[in-house]
Amino acid sequence: MDTIQFEKINGVGKITLNRPKAFNSFNREMALACQRALDECANDKEIRAIYLTGNGKAFCAGQDLKEVTSPELNPGFKKILEEHYNPIISKLRNIEKPIVGAINGVAAGAGANIALACDIVVAAEHVSFIQAFSLIGLVPDSGGTYILPRLIGYQKAMALAMLGDKIKANEAERMGMIYKVFSTEEFETASWKLAEKLAKMPTQGLAYTKYLFNQSLTNNLEQQLALEGEYQIKASDTEDYREGVAAFIEKRKPDFKGC
Numbered sequence: 001m002d003t004i005q006f007e008k009i010n011g012v013g014k015i016t017l018n019r020p021k022a023f024n025s026f027n028r029e030m031a032l033a034c035q036r037a038l039d040e041c042a043n044d045k046e047i048r049a050i051y052l053t054g055n056g057k058a059f060c061a062g063q064d065l066k067e068v069t070s071p072e073l074n075p076g077f078k079k080i081l082e083e084h085y086n087p088i089i090s091k092l093r094n095i096e097k098p099i100v101g102a103i104n105g106v107a108a109g110a111g112a113n114i115a116l117a118c119d120i121v122v123a124a125e126h127v128s129f130i131q132a133f134s135l136i137g138l139v140p141d142s143g144g145t146y147i148l149p150r151l152i153g154y155q156k157a158m159a160l161a162m163l164g165d166k167i168k169a170n171e172a173e174r175m176g177m178i179y180k181v182f183s184t185e186e187f188e189t190a191s192w193k194l195a196e197k198l199a200k201m202p203t204q205g206l207a208y209t210k211y212l213f214n215q216s217l218t219n220n221l222e223q224q225l226a227l228e229g230e231y232q233i234k235a236s237d238t239e240d241y242r243e244g245v246a247a248f249i250e251k252r253k254p255d256f257k258g259c
Contacts, residue, residue, distance in 0.1 A: 003030035005055065006037045011048045011199035012192075013041035020056025025064040026110065028075055031084035038091040048258050049199035050095065051192065052118060053102040062109025062132060085110050085142040092117040093143075093214060096207035098198040102191035103169075103178070108132045113142035116151065119210060121178040122194065123169040124187035129177065135164040150217065151177050202240030203258040 005016040015037045017024040026034075041050045054060055063080065067073045075083075092099055092114070101118030108130040115121055115129070123129075131148070133140050140148070140161050149157035152175045160167065169181045182190045198206065208231045216224050235241055240256045247254035 002033070003027070004033035004037050006040065008044070008047060010196055011046065012051050012195045013037070013044065013047040013049070014051045014053070014195075015041070017052075017054040017060055019064075020054075020058070022064055022066075023058035023061035023106070024054045024056065024111070025061040026084060027064045027067045027073075028080075028084065031080075031088065035087050035091065038088070038095060041097065042091070042095045047199075048097060048203045049195050050097055050099040051102055051195040052092075052099060052114075053191070054104050056105065058105040058111075059103045059107040059115060059127070060111025061106065062111045065136075081141055085114075088114060089117050089143045096210065097203060098195075098201075098206050098210070100191060100195040100198065102187075102195075103127050103129075104187065106130065110142040113140065113144040113147065116147050116177065117143055120194065120198075122180045122182060122187075122191045123172065123178055124184045125169050125181050126184055127169040127172075127181075128166045129169075129172050130164060130166050131160045132164055134162055148177075200256060202238065202244060202254075202256045204238045204240055205235045208235050 003017075003019055005018045007014040015034065017030065017034070019025060019027070019030055038050070041047045067075075068077070068080070098120065099118045101115045101121040103115050103121060103123040104127070105124070106128050107115040109132040112129045112131060131140055131144060133144075139145075144161065148160070151157075156175060159165070167177070169178070172178045173181045212224075212228060212231055215227055219227065239259050243256060244254050
């Protein structure tokens with residue numbers, strides 16, 4: 001069975017983590033396959049949004065510990081981080097297309113931080129997020145020490161990283177960790193509609209927005225104001241901007257092309 005399922009539907013690249021019997025924990029094969037799927041989404045002009053989810057009961061349980069404890073299979077943590085997780089996080093943050101993290105089940109360890117690296121994160125109401133690293137003597141990776149405190153603040157992030165608390169989806173939404181929670185029954189339909197909506201929006205402007213938010217994490221106010229001005233000028237020179245204004249004036253639905 002393929003460790004990653006990939007489909008292209010209505011302008012959305014759907015990436016499904018597909019090791020359900022292992023709770024979609026990452027081994028080397030799945031990590032490299034996930035990177036290839038993300039690259040395909042980045043390079044395919046027909047794909048205008050990305051939807052990342054899991055198959056089965058879990059979104060992702062993090063690293064497959066059977067792999068790292070196997071003398072034959074263990075690639076070592078240096079290779080795991082430099083060749084598996086770090087490239088995935090970099091791709092999620094830098095791909096110039098909106099990414100919906102549709103968290104269908106438990107997201108633990110690296111799985112939690114991969115989820116939080118998506119642009120818009122939604123979860124089913126039964127989902128839990130767990131910074132599980134401390135429970136086995138490790139430190140957060142996959143961008144966890146960078147992204148989590150920026151989402152929920154230093155104290156909350158430090159406590160979750162040290163204590164390994166299980167945070168239910170509704171609590172994650174309340175503290176600003178994720179965007180929205182859907183009931184288990186409506187989750188798949190509602191989260192997919194969100195990705196389809198993004199695919200029909202002015203995606204060049206969304207790419208600029210994503211870039212600006214990324215830069216805001218290290219810029220000071222003056223630098224960010226200057227960058228906003230630069231990219232507003234870029235956005236105002238797109239076909240989508242002209243289409244959006246024309247549609248507003250003509251009182252019709254816009255037809256954005258992503259350019």
